[in-house]
Amino acid sequence: MPVYQGGDTLEITCNHPTLGSLSFATKSNESYTLDPGGFRSNDDANMITGNGTFVDQVNRMRWSFEGMFMTDFQSDNELDILPQLAESSELGTWTISHISGVIWTGKGKPVGDLQADTNTAQMTVKLSGGGKLVKL
Numbered sequence: 330m331p332v333y334q335g336g337d338t339l340e341i342t343c344n345h346p347t348l349g350s351l352s353f354a355t356k357s358n359e360s361y362t363l364d365p366g367g368f369r370s371n372d373d374a375n376m377i378t379g380n381g382t383f384v385d386q387v388n389r390m391r392w393s394f395e396g397m398f399m400t401d402f403q404s405d406n407e408l409d410i411l412p413q414l415a416e417s418s419e420l421g422t423w424t425i426s427h428i429s430g431v432i433w434t435g436k437g438k439p440v441g442d443l444q445a446d447t448n449t450a451q452m453t454v455k456l457s458g459g460g461k462l463v464k465l
Contacts, residue, residue, distance in 0.1 A: 336428035338396060341456075345421035348413060356397035356451055363425075363433070366392030366461045392435050392462035394425055395455040400445045407452060408445055415439040423456055424465075435462040 338361045341353040355361075371386040378384060400407040414421060420436040427433075437458020445452040 334429045339426045339428055341394075341398070341426075342424045343414065343421040344424075345414060345417070346419045347417065348410065348421070351410060351414075351421075353407065353454075354399040356399060359397045361394065361396030363462065364390070364393045365433075365463075366390050366435070366458075391457050391459055392437065393440075393455060393457040394423075394433070394462065395453065397451050398454045400450050400452050402445075402447070402450065407454075408443070411439050411443050411452075411454060415443065420458055423458070425462075432465040433462045434465055435460060 337357050338355045338359075341355060343351045343353070345351065367390065368387050369390045371388060373386070376384040376386055398407055398411075402408075415438055417438065420438055422434060422436055425433045435458050437456050439454055440457045441455045443452065443454065
């Protein structure tokens with residue numbers, strides 16, 4: 330019988346062609362959402378012909394990883410560098426290390442809002458990119 334190991338995301342790093350090598354602290358005991366990307370069938374109940382034949386609309390989806398980053402307001406921090414990564418037309422190579430020993434990697438950038446909570450020193454960040462997020 331398998332053992333399903335969940336747990337902490339330990340570290341997130343980015344190697345960017347112009348901004349360099351960066352490391353981001355994660356929050357312990359938080360849930361992170363991972364979508365490896367790739368091809369998906371459209372989930373639309375109307376994708377069927379008049380005679381009942383299944384229509385399989387397949388589209389490529391980008392990978393994504395979303396969760397809590399810690400932010401240090403006293404130094405060059407996530408509020409300084411994440412917007413630069415988001416604005417860049419160059420994609421960084423991201424690695425995401427999990428407590429299970431698994432490391433995922435993919436080329437991408439931060440997408441969506443970048444808002445920090447000044448009370449908890451945290452911010453929710455979504456990373457996304459083309460291709461698939463793959464295990465090393």
